[in-house]
Amino acid sequence: MGIVHAWRGAKLVAVTGVLVMCAGCVINARSASPTSVSPPSPPTAPAATRSSPVSPPVSSPHSATSTPARLTGPGTYAFSYQGAVGTIQVPANIMDPRLERYGDYRRLAKARPITYLIAQVDNRSDDTITMYEVVVVTNDGQQIEATSVSDYVDIWRDAFATEDGDVAKYNQGIELSNSSNFYLHPGAKGTAILGAKEPIKTVKRVFVYPAGAFDRVEARRTS
Numbered sequence: 652m653g654i655v656h657a658w659r660g661a662k663l664v665a666v667t668g669v670l671v672m673c674a675g676c677v678i679n680a681r682s683a684s685p686t687s688v689s690p691p692s693p694p695t696a697p698a699a700t701r702s703s704p705v706s707p708p709v710s711s712p713h714s715a716t717s718t719p720a721r722l723t724g725p726g727t728y729a730f731s732y733q734g735a736v737g738t739i740q741v742p743a744n745i746m747d748p749r750l751e752r753y754g755d756y757r758r759l760a761k762a763r764p765i766t767y768l769i770a771q772v773d774n775r776s777d778d779t780i781t782m783y784e785v786v787v788v789t790n791d792g793q794q795i796e797a798t799s800v801s802d803y804v805d806i807w808r809d810a811f812a813t814e815d816g817d818v819a820k821y822n823q824g825i826e827l828s829n830s831s832n833f834y835l836h837p838g839a840k841g842t843a844i845l846g847a848k849e850p851i852k853t854v855k856r857v858f859v860y861p862a863g864a865f866d867r868v869e870a871r872r873t874s
Contacts, residue, residue: 721871723790724854728870732861735780737772739859739870741787742851749844753800756827759820760807766851768797770843772835772861780835782843783860785870790853797847801831 728739743750750767757764774780787795808824811817833843857870 723856723872725851726854726872727874728857729873730857730859730861730868730870732780732859732866732868733776733778735772735774735776735778735861737770737780737859737861738873739768739770739785739857741768741785741854741857742847743767743769749842752827753804753831753844753846756804756824757807760810760824762803762807762810763848765803765846765848766795766797767800768845768847770845771840772843773840774835774837777837778862779837780833780861781863782833782835782845783863785845785860786858787847787851787854788856788858789851790855792855793849795847795849795851797845799831799833800844800846801828803846804828804831 725741728741730737730739745754745767747767747769749769753767768785770782770785772780772782782799785797787797789795804824804827808821808828811821811824831844833841835841835843854872857872859868859870860866861868
């Protein structure tokens with residue numbers, strides 16, 4: 652033991668009674684026990700973070716994209732047509748002095764009351780404005796048609812057209828009807844009085860036929 656014999660470049664080493672042949676190396680001592688190594692821990696996934704619920708954005712009533720509510724109800728409505736502009740009182744105040752002569756004649760004829768509308772028109776267009784008709788749509792969807800008050804004066808006048816009728820009152824109706832016809836030439840301004848059979852208690856929309864039965868525009872409430 653402990654004797655090293657050379658044999659063809661190899662060394663025989665006797666270690667604790669066991670011969671080991673090692674080519675080109677020298678064994679000096681017993682190898683140390685390998686140090687145990689723990690396997691690497693698998694990567695830990697980041698803990699999930701619970702996000703707080705987010706409420707959807709709510710449009711502000713004053714945001715730039717909000718559409719202003721349409722004004723409805725009785726009041727003054729404005730319209731324009733081919734350059735002509737006008738306003739309409741829907742309905743007109745029954746105490747307006749411009750309506751007095753119509754009320755007086757209606758009572759002479761013992762006719763039923765009507766609802767009046769008063770239109771102020773500035774005809775800046777190249778067409779003649781006649782205020783042919785105004786249609787009022789109520790909150791419950793009823794359509795109320797208002798035409799020239801001269802149409803109603805003609806009906807009232809017929810009460811005096813009998814054989815024993817009052818000729819003076821009949822002729823008064825002719826004059827009142829003629830003076831109530833509305834033909835506004837380009838560049839002129841004027842007032843049109845219209846009448847409707849039904850009372851106007853609610854107003855949802857107002858449509859105007861300024862120059863005949865085919866051209867319609869919508870009037871918008873201003874006050």
